[in-house]
Amino acid sequence: MNDRPARHGTTARHSGGAGREPRVLRSALILTAAVVALAVQAACARSVDGSVPEQGIFAGNGATRTACIETECPAPFATCEGRSGLCTVDLSSDVRHCGSCDTACLSTSSLTPWTWVCSEGQCRLACEPSHADCNGLESDGCETSVRSDPANCGACGNVCADGVVCWRGACGCPSGFTQCGDDCVRLDSDNENCGACGSVCTAPASDTDPRWSCGPGITPPHTEWTCSNASCDLQCAPEFGDCNKDFCGDGCETSLANDPANCGACGHACTAGQKCQHGTCLCPPGTTMCGGICVDYLTDPANCGDCMAECPGPPSSSGKGGPTCVGGKCGYVCFPGFADCDGSIENGCEANLQTSQHHCGSCGTSCDVANGQPCVRGTCLTKPCEEPVLN
Incomplete structure (x- = not known):
């Protein structure tokens, strides 16, 4: 008697047992591989706070690849000793870690007309507008005053005509001024050159x-x-x-x-x-004398609502935020990239939303801290997941 066709979801019966075992074994292997693939995809699809994102396992159109945790810092960021957090150092612009960790640019005195900056991972001279590095030697910095040097007037190599003064970065004196020696003066009001060069008013x-x-x-x-x-x-x-x-x-x-x-x-x-x-x-209208100066009780954070009534919180010089006074009432505002995530006015805007693993991009958005996932530019670092390999 012939075997009946197998129904959907059941196994066909055969007169011999030898043909059934390979088919059952093959089905079991396929089922196991599918379970493993689903587990890998689920691990990759898990969001930074442990929940599954809205797209679930699939990224769309049947694709199974989703974002997985990345721990390597993307260029130009790095994790350097002495700086808290992961990938918080920008090697392209940090003067203490320029191009690589602990490679510091030279420091300069506040009295010199130049400073060292880190640009594109290289230490470079940055001259004040009044000076320039015309000899190309880093040892003497920005040695030339382009405001007064007739051989480099306004810019390196711009030479004034013989006998013409370089005054405030331009060759010659502007209209209304007269050249007296190496200076441009107004003869109508200069007590040292009144009416003529060298005529002192006494x-x-x-x-x-x-x-x-x-x-x-x-x-x-x-x-x-x-x-x-x-x-x-x-x-x-x-x-x-x-x-x-x-x-x-x-x-x-x-x-x-x-x-x-x-x-x-x-x-x-x-x-x-x-x-x-x-x-x-x-004091002008709308202001009041307080401590010898005129203040506006409606807008002054140091005198908000009354004289010497200072608003709480770190000052704006902290670089993260600062107190405000609006209508005589105190407030606190965070600068872009920072937030007050703990709700304490005492430490102001303590969270750096660009680098904080616990507050990445917004308060409470946590990266996978346990697995070393850094926060870079306000985003928990990820990479494409590797496709599961089925044997």
């Missing part, structure tokens, strides 16, 4: 000089010889004014620095409640 030697406007040798109070309109004459000293128009009688009698009726200029009166300090009426 009291006339002769009593018959008509510039003695109040009589020979008479110098009224708070006056001095000043160059104005290329002429040297008696005028009010700085911060004083002749407000009563009696120049030869009492000179420049009014202190423009602290007179609230003549603050900064004759006739410029401060409003009620204001003081005149250094020629300025204080």
Whole structure:
């Protein structure tokens, strides 16, 4: 009697037992391989916090490859001794680890017109705008002042004509200025070069000089010889004014620095409640005198709502964030790339979202710390998963 066809999901019966064992064994091997593949894929698909991402095992279109944990730092990042965290050093720009860990660029004094920077993993000279490295020697840094060197005026190799001064990075003097020696001056107001180069503005030697406007040798109070309109004459000293128009009688009698009726200029009166300090009426509307300065209680974090009422938290000089004062109420704002993940104002924005394994990109987004997964540029480092090998 012939065997009946096997039903779906069942095994066909045969008269002989020899043909059944290889088929059963083959099915078992296929099932085992499938289970192993699913386990590998599930491990690869597990997200950084241990949960399975929305796409599950499959990445789409039947593909099984998903992101797996990567522990090697991508260029140009590295993990260097003495710096906390993994892959937190940028070897392309870190002056202490330039190109490789512990390769430090030279340090310079704050008095020198240059500094060393790390650019593309190489230590390079960075000159201030007023100087340049025209001889190409690193030993003397940016040795040339391009603001005053006629052989390198404004830039290395830019030579001024013979006898022409290099002034503020340009050959020759601008309109309204005259070259006196190696300098450009205004002859109409320079006390050392009044009307002509080298003509110093001082009291006339002769009593018959008509510039003695109040009589020979008479110098009224708070006056001095000043160059104005290329002429040297008696005028009010700085911060004083002749407000009563009696120049030869009492000179420049009014202190423009602290007179609230003549603050900064004759006739410029401060409003009620204001003081005149250094020629300025204080305090301007919307501000209040506090500790000798004018402050705005609505916006000043050091005086928020009241004098000396300082908002809590690390100052903005920390580079991570800083206190704010809005409408007289304190707050705290984090700079881009940082966050206050522990909710404590005392340590401010303590989390670096670019490098923190526990707060990678956002508070609470944790990388696989146990397996050494670093956070690089706000993303937990991953790599493509290897396809399972079936024998």
